Amino acid sequence: MIEMVNVTKTYPNGTKGLKDINLTIGKGEFVAIVGLSGAGKSTLLRSVNRLHEISEGEILIDGKSITQAKGKELRMIRRDIGMIFQSFNLVKRVSVLRNVLAGRVGYHSTLRTILGLFPEHDVHLAFNALDRVNIAEKAYSRADELSGGQQQRVAIARVLAQEAKIILADEPVASLDPLTTKQVMDDLKMINEELGITTIVNLHFVNLARSYATRIIGLRAGEVVFDGPVSEATDEVFAEIYGRPIQKDELLEEPVA
Amino acid sequence: MTKNWKAIVPKPKKNRAIRWTVVLLLAAVYVWAFSGVQFTGFKETAGQITKSILAGIASPDWDYVYMPEGEDLLRGLLDTLAIAALGTFISAFIAFPLAFWAATNMSRTGAVSGTGKMLLSFIRTFPEIIMAILFIKAVGPNSFAGVLALGLHSVGMLGKLYSEEVENMDAGPTEALLASGATRLQILWFAVVPQVLPGFLSYTLYRFEINVRSATILGVIGAGGIGTPLIFALSTRHWDRVGIILLGIIVMVTLIDWISGSLRRKIV
Amino acid sequence: MIANTELKRPKPPSRLKHYLTAVILLLILWGSAVQTESTFGKLIQGLPNMLDLLKEMFPPDWGYFAKVTHAMLETIRMALLGTTFGAILAIPVALLCAGNITRAKWIVYPMRFLLNLNRTIPDLLMAALFVAIFGLGLLPGIFALMLFSMGIIAKLAYEALEAIEKGPLEAMTAVGANKAQWIAFGVVPQIQAHYMSFVLYTFEINVRAAAILGLVGAGGIGHYYEVTLGFLQYDRTSTIVLYTLAVVLLIDYASMKLRERLL
Numbered sequence: 001m002i003e004m005v006n007v008t009k010t011y012p013n014g015t016k017g018l019k020d021i022n023l024t025i026g027k028g029e030f031v032a033i034v035g036l037s038g039a040g041k042s043t044l045l046r047s048v049n050r051l052h053e054i055s056e057g058e059i060l061i062d063g064k065s066i067t068q069a070k071g072k073e074l075r076m077i078r079r080d081i082g083m084i085f086q087s088f089n090l091v092k093r094v095s096v097l098r099n100v101l102a103g104r105v106g107y108h109s110t111l112r113t114i115l116g117l118f119p120e121h122d123v124h125l126a127f128n129a130l131d132r133v134n135i136a137e138k139a140y141s142r143a144d145e146l147s148g149g150q151q152q153r154v155a156i157a158r159v160l161a162q163e164a165k166i167i168l169a170d171e172p173v174a175s176l177d178p179l180t181t182k183q184v185m186d187d188l189k190m191i192n193e194e195l196g197i198t199t200i201v202n203l204h205f206v207n208l209a210r211s212y213a214t215r216i217i218g219l220r221a222g223e224v225v226f227d228g229p230v231s232e233a234t235d236e237v238f239a240e241i242y243g244r245p246i247q248k249d250e251l252l253e254e255p256v257a
Numbered sequence: 258m259t260k261n262w263k264a265i266v267p268k269p270k271k272n273r274a275i276r277w278t279v280v281l282l283l284a285a286v287y288v289w290a291f292s293g294v295q296f297t298g299f300k301e302t303a304g305q306i307t308k309s310i311l312a313g314i315a316s317p318d319w320d321y322v323y324m325p326e327g328e329d330l331l332r333g334l335l336d337t338l339a340i341a342a343l344g345t346f347i348s349a350f351i352a353f354p355l356a357f358w359a360a361t362n363m364s365r366t367g368a369v370s371g372t373g374k375m376l377l378s379f380i381r382t383f384p385e386i387i388m389a390i391l392f393i394k395a396v397g398p399n400s401f402a403g404v405l406a407l408g409l410h411s412v413g414m415l416g417k418l419y420s421e422e423v424e425n426m427d428a429g430p431t432e433a434l435l436a437s438g439a440t441r442l443q444i445l446w447f448a449v450v451p452q453v454l455p456g457f458l459s460y461t462l463y464r465f466e467i468n469v470r471s472a473t474i475l476g477v478i479g480a481g482g483i484g485t486p487l488i489f490a491l492s493t494r495h496w497d498r499v500g501i502i503l504l505g506i507i508v509m510v511t512l513i514d515w516i517s518g519s520l521r522r523k524i525v
Numbered sequence: 526m527i528a529n530t531e532l533k534r535p536k537p538p539s540r541l542k543h544y545l546t547a548v549i550l551l552l553i554l555w556g557s558a559v560q561t562e563s564t565f566g567k568l569i570q571g572l573p574n575m576l577d578l579l580k581e582m583f584p585p586d587w588g589y590f591a592k593v594t595h596a597m598l599e600t601i602r603m604a605l606l607g608t609t610f611g612a613i614l615a616i617p618v619a620l621l622c623a624g625n626i627t628r629a630k631w632i633v634y635p636m637r638f639l640l641n642l643n644r645t646i647p648d649l650l651m652a653a654l655f656v657a658i659f660g661l662g663l664l665p666g667i668f669a670l671m672l673f674s675m676g677i678i679a680k681l682a683y684e685a686l687e688a689i690e691k692g693p694l695e696a697m698t699a700v701g702a703n704k705a706q707w708i709a710f711g712v713v714p715q716i717q718a719h720y721m722s723f724v725l726y727t728f729e730i731n732v733r734a735a736a737i738l739g740l741v742g743a744g745g746i747g748h749y750y751e752v753t754l755g756f757l758q759y760d761r762t763s764t765i766v767l768y769t770l771a772v773v774l775l776i777d778y779a780s781m782k783l784r785e786r787l788l
Contacts, residue, residue: 049699072703079701089692094714102710106701114709127262139266155696162700286605293602294663306658339557346554382770384737386649387762390754394578395571400561405568470647477649477741481561487650488741491657503646510645 001027001198002048002166007057009043009222017043018054019222027165030192031200032213036242040222041202045168048200049081050074061166079106082159086171088151092144096135096154099143100126103162122161129160133187149180156187160195167191169201173208185212206238313496314503321501330505333476333483338509340400340475340482341468344407349461352412356419357445363423373420381413385471389480400481407468407475415464422456423449455524462517462524469513473506582763589764593749597768600745603663603738604731607670612724614675619682625694626686626712637683644676648734652743666743670735674727681723682716689715718787725780732776736769 002025009017018040025031033041046052048059050066058067066077082103090099104122105113112118118126130136133153138146143154152172159167169188173181189212192199203209209216209230216233218226218241226237239245322330357363359373389406396402430448439447476484483502490498558564621627621636648669655665689712697711739747746765753761 051695051699075701075703077701078699081699083696083699085692085696087692089696091693091711091714093718102697102702103700105697105706105710110703110705113706124262127260127266131260136262136266140269158696158700168699287609290602290605293599294606294667296664303658303660310654310658336560339560342553343557343561343563346557378774379770382733382773383766384733384769386737386740387750387766390750391575391578392571395575396567397571401563401567404557404561404563470645474647474649477653484650488653491653506650507642507645511641514641514645 001025001062002200003060004048005058005060007044007047007054007059009040009047009052010055016222018047021057021222021224023217023224023227025198025200027198028192028196029198030189030212030214031217032209032215033200033202033217033219034204034206034209034238034241035219037204039219041219042170043222044219045170045200045202048166048168049078049083051083075106079162080164081166081168082162082164083168083170084152084155084159084172086174088148088155088175090143090151090154092142094143095140096130096143096146097123097126097139099154100129100158100161103158103160106162125163126157126161129157130154132160132191133157147180148176149183152176152180152184153187156184156191160191164197166198167200169199171202171204174204181208188212209233309494309496310499313498313500315500316497317501317504318495318497319501321498322505328486330483330501333486333502334505334509336400337472337476337482337484338469338513340403340407340472340480341465343404344472345411345461345465345468347404347408348411348415348464349457351408352415352419353457355412355416356423359416359420360423362426362428370420374417377413377416377420379413380410381417383410383413385410386474386478389475390478393478393480398479403472403475403480403482406480407471410471411464411468414467415460418460418464419453419457422453422460426452458524459521462521466510466514466517469510473510578759581759584760585763585767586758586760587764589761590768593746593765593768596739596746596749597772599663600735600739600747601732601772603666603670603743603745604728604735607667607735608674608724608728608731610667610671611674611676611727612678612720614671615678615682618675618679619686620708622679622683623686625689625691626708640676640679640683643672644680648673649737649741652738653741656742661742661744663744666735666738666745669738669743670731673734674731677727677730678720678723681726682720685719685723686712686716722784722787725784729773729777729780732773733769736773 002023004021004023007018007021011017021044033044035041043052047054048061048066050059050069054067058065060066061077061081064073064077066074069077091102098116101118101122104118104125107122108118127136127139130139133156135146135150135153135157138150138154143151146154155172167188172188173184176184185208188199188201191197201209201213210233213230215229216226217224218233218237220241220243225241226233235245355373355377359370359377361367361370364370385406388410389402392402392405393399396405426449430452431444434444434448472482473484473487474482476482476486477488479485483506487499487502487506490496490502618636618640621632622640624630624633627633627636651672652666652669655668659665659668693715694707694711697707702710735745735747737747737750739745740750742748746769749765750762753759753765
């Protein structure tokens with residue numbers, strides 16, 4: 001489903017953010033990308049939907065090259081990829097419902113969307129999405145009236161409304177407390193299992209990665225140093241990914257069931 | 258399973274009444290506004306004159322820039338700058354004490370700062386052009402009247418900006434000095450002034466930029482500066498002279514803005 | 526016992542810069558005073574004239590209020606329309622000047638240059654120009670205020686635009702929005718309260734400005750300054766001043782209340 005071929009990112013000052021990455025991620029997988037800060041996790045994730053540009057190589061989504069795509073083609077590919085962010089990235093002054101409907105803009109003409117004339121079908125989709133993450137009753141509240149965990153769930157609902165086939169999550173729980181973290185990760189896992197949406201998550205906490213993912217990719221200094229099922233990701237493997245033994249702050253405080 | 262979402266999560270209705278009244282009110286206001294304007298169509302000469310003015314800007318009267326004996330562009334601009342500089346200085350001088358009068362954290366009762374604010378508001382609203390006319394009656398139609406007018410009128414805005422700076426000040430140093438037994442004047446000098454001085458200077462420069470523009474206008478009623486020759490050139494239809502004066506004003510204002518802007522960045 | 530060695534004091538920073546600045550400042554002021562022929566002496570001499578003038582101005586001619594009301598209403602109309610048109614024009618200009626919205630630098634920098642150009646010419650001079658083009662009446666005043674307002678609002682708006690959060694904008698790119706949708710869903714909600722506040726602020730300024738434009742023939746109550754001063758009817762002049770003051774204070778108050786509710 002996602003193919004990365006010889007992907008390299010070189011910054012203007014010469015440093016390489018990503019070094020010759022070759023990866024294939026299949027449909028329905030739940031992949032966790034782990035590594036130190038600055039190892040290239042975010043760059044890797046954001047190059048999948050081209051929020052970051054790569055210097056060499058190609059990335060194919062369902063066989064179509066997003067690297068070569070331009071204009072409408074690019075937007076169509078992005079429409080099928082949903083992204084959730086560490087800082088939620090909702091429009092604060094606007095209602096939850098409108099934030100979720102924003103995921104539908106790729107499906108209609110510019111004029112319709114700007115005037116806010118979303119068809120009944122879209123509104124229905126939006127509500128169902130909100131219901132799936134259990135905050136349908138907050139549909140008309142302003143986004144900034146919600147707690148962090150609730151806002152992230154709205155972000156997930158937006159991705160569902162998008163009818164995305166892939167979910168990219170860039171450190172989605174880094175700003176949340178342990179209990180809310182569990183809720184959000186549970187939601188992501190449920191969506192992955194029930195709807196078969198390919199999910200790639202950047203995670204900071206090692207035990208979260210082990211509990212939720214089916215496959216772990218370890219990045220170190222822009223290179224893939226581990227790629228395999230969770231069962232193979234032992235503490236020694238993590239020590240190699242991080243270049244040192246796991247530290248206490250890389251384990252989430254409350255034990256995750 | 259198709260749920261009836263409209264029933265489960267009802268859309269909040271109370272905003273709509275307010276929104277519609279606002280819209281209707283605005284519509285009424287605009288209808289009134291447009292009805293008062295008679296649009297008799299553009300004068301036939303409008304297009305001609307615009308073209309002449311543009312031509313005047315494109316090929317301006319370069320001779321006017323420097324004429325050894327008499328009134329020329331450079332002298333006019335210099336005059337304008339001088340009016341603005343002196344006027345700003347005088348207004349800063351007067352606004353300084355007024356700022357402390359108007360600042361809420363400098364006096365015990367709200368009444369004191371309230372009167373200060375009202376005075377500043379009155380000065381700000383009194384049109385500077387009218388002040389200029391009045392000063393002309395007092396000292397004659399010359400640049401001095403312009404200086405006085407600018408000097409007095411700017412006190413309004415400068416005083417307001419200064420007083421806001423004082424109100425936004427950190428109370429810490431003041432408390433510390435109070436605790437160590439300093440007098441009011443000492444507190445002012447050692448705790449307040451150092452904190453607010455950069456802001457004061459920045460606002461003063463900002464006001465100077467505005468005053469340079471105002472000074473160009475004062476000539477319209479005879480209070481000196483480049484405004485007088487401009488109006489004269491307009492009424493005598495000397496479009497090339499109008500052009501060079503406009504260019505001169507643009508260059509001068511842009512230069513002053515640029516210098517003032519860099520200075521302000523260095524201060525803050 | 527601690528050994529009593531001489532403390533080596535660090536050198537105090539050079540105060541040369543301060544002294545130099547003070548000298549330059551004094552020179553500028555002295556030069557300005559000479560250029561404008563400003564002396565304290567003249568001020569003292571002119572004081573009795575000023576006092577005479579003030580005596581003639583008070584009390585104001587109360588009856589005159591009714592006579593100039595229609596001109597006052599004209600002034601408010603002029604300010605309203607000028608602000609409105611200027612605000613509308615300011616929207617595309619601000620979007621084109623904001624570096625985070627318009628990526629092409631070769632558009633952003635020239636636009637900002639044009640905007641600055643617009644702001645160098647004072648409103649009264651623009652009104653005088655427009656009177657020369659369109660003749661007397663409200664139209665040149667509206668045009669002048671329109672350009673004037675566009676300058677103020679566009680500058681405030683593009684500075685605010687460059688400060689909005691980029692998170693929601695990233696989210697809209699990720700969702701596959703085109704530029705127009707990106708602006709409508711990501712930019713507009715973040716900026717609209719600020720924009721309305723800027724428009725109200727500009728309206729406040731424009732009411733003051735509109736009250737004077739009549740001096741150059743652009744309609745409104747400003748024309749009556751010429752009339753009353755020409756006929757030496759100073760009590761009527763102060764009527765105009767007070768009237769303007771009252772209207773401005775009212776509008777300022779209303780505008781301030783509205784702006785508080787917005788932000």
